[in-house]
Amino acid sequence: MRRLLPDPGPTTVEQQLDTYRPWEEPRGERPLIAVNFAATVDGRATIGGVSGPIGSGADTEMLAGLRTRFDAVMIGAGTMRAERYGRIIDDQGKRERRERIGLPHDPLMVIVSGRLDLPWDAPLFTGGGGRVLIFTASEAEPPPTATSLRIVRHRSSVNIVEAMRQLRQERGIRALLCEGGPGLHSELEGAGLVDDLFLTIAPKLVGGEAPRIIEGDLPGVTELELAWLLQEDSELFARYRRP
Numbered sequence: 001m002r003r004l005l006p007d008p009g010p011t012t013v014e015q016q017l018d019t020y021r022p023w024e025e026p027r028g029e030r031p032l033i034a035v036n037f038a039a040t041v042d043g044r045a046t047i048g049g050v051s052g053p054i055g056s057g058a059d060t061e062m063l064a065g066l067r068t069r070f071d072a073v074m075i076g077a078g079t080m081r082a083e084r085y086g087r088i089i090d091d092q093g094k095r096e097r098r099e100r101i102g103l104p105h106d107p108l109m110v111i112v113s114g115r116l117d118l119p120w121d122a123p124l125f126t127g128g129g130g131r132v133l134i135f136t137a138s139e140a141e142p143p144p145t146a147t148s149l150r151i152v153r154h155r156s157s158v159n160i161v162e163a164m165r166q167l168r169q170e171r172g173i174r175a176l177l178c179e180g181g182p183g184l185h186s187e188l189e190g191a192g193l194v195d196d197l198f199l200t201i202a203p204k205l206v207g208g209e210a211p212r213i214i215e216g217d218l219p220g221v222t223e224l225e226l227a228w229l230l231q232e233d234s235e236l237f238a239r240y241r242r243p
């Protein structure tokens, strides 16, 4: 892997992320919030309805590396239904590395769901490792899960600003990584909550109806600045931030 910006030269995912310490920068009443997406050159965020075929092995390594740098990882219900997550860090060595840098063993897995219509047979719920917190507007009761599960209910829809405040104030979350999808990303951007955007640009064209990394209206144009740009073969790894 090469770093193109800043300071061009050889690097690795691990070296690059070693300098990234988001837990040291909570934003007052809320955590620092980063979002990670992989997209094709024509801006599509899925191939065949899922994200896996977009990026290369280096993209998977970047995602796995990012997961070791945050107190919490968050997804929307649409992503949970499409991707059927398991335990967010499935490698004991990586969990121990987190503890050595002062992070909890497992990140808190956060899901945002209006209807609580989730794939309860997915390994995230049946595996028994880690902790899951669901923000929902539904009054429905979830089935019993092997994994520790907590439900936080909001009225009519989840208030994302309040949810982020609750994570910081009541759960001590200092830094949160949102892995999508496009619906939840729109809400976070619309509320001005995204500090860092990690975007993998995969050298592929897909066309068709696949979603982009934001699906929904934004209140205006958001200007971003490029914090770093990495390259492996024809794939680019950008980190953008709000100036």
Ligand SMILES: NC(=O)c1ccc[n+]([C@@H]2O[C@H](COP(=O)([O-])OP(=O)(O)OC[C@H]3O[C@@H](n4cnc5c(N)ncnc54)[C@H](OP(=O)(O)O)[C@@H]3O)[C@@H](O)[C@H]2O)c1
Binding pocket: 036, 037, 038, 039, 044, 045, 046, 049, 050, 051, 054, 075, 076, 077, 078, 079, 080, 082, 083, 112, 113, 114, 115, 116, 117, 136, 137, 157, 158, 159, 160, 179, 180, 181, 182, 183, 184, 185, 187, 211, 215
């Ligand atoms: N390329 C990538 O890096 C990437 C990353 C992630 C996902 N994806 C893809 O994106 C697709 C899913 O997109 P999506 O936009 O449907 O997913 P999403 O953003 O993960 O989920 C949308 C759902 O989240 C819930 N939600 C979000 N905000 C809410 C609020 N304020 N209050 C209540 N509920 C709220 C709603 O759940 P309910 O339906 O329960 O009401 C809504 O339907 C999948 O195909 C996935 O593979 C791609």
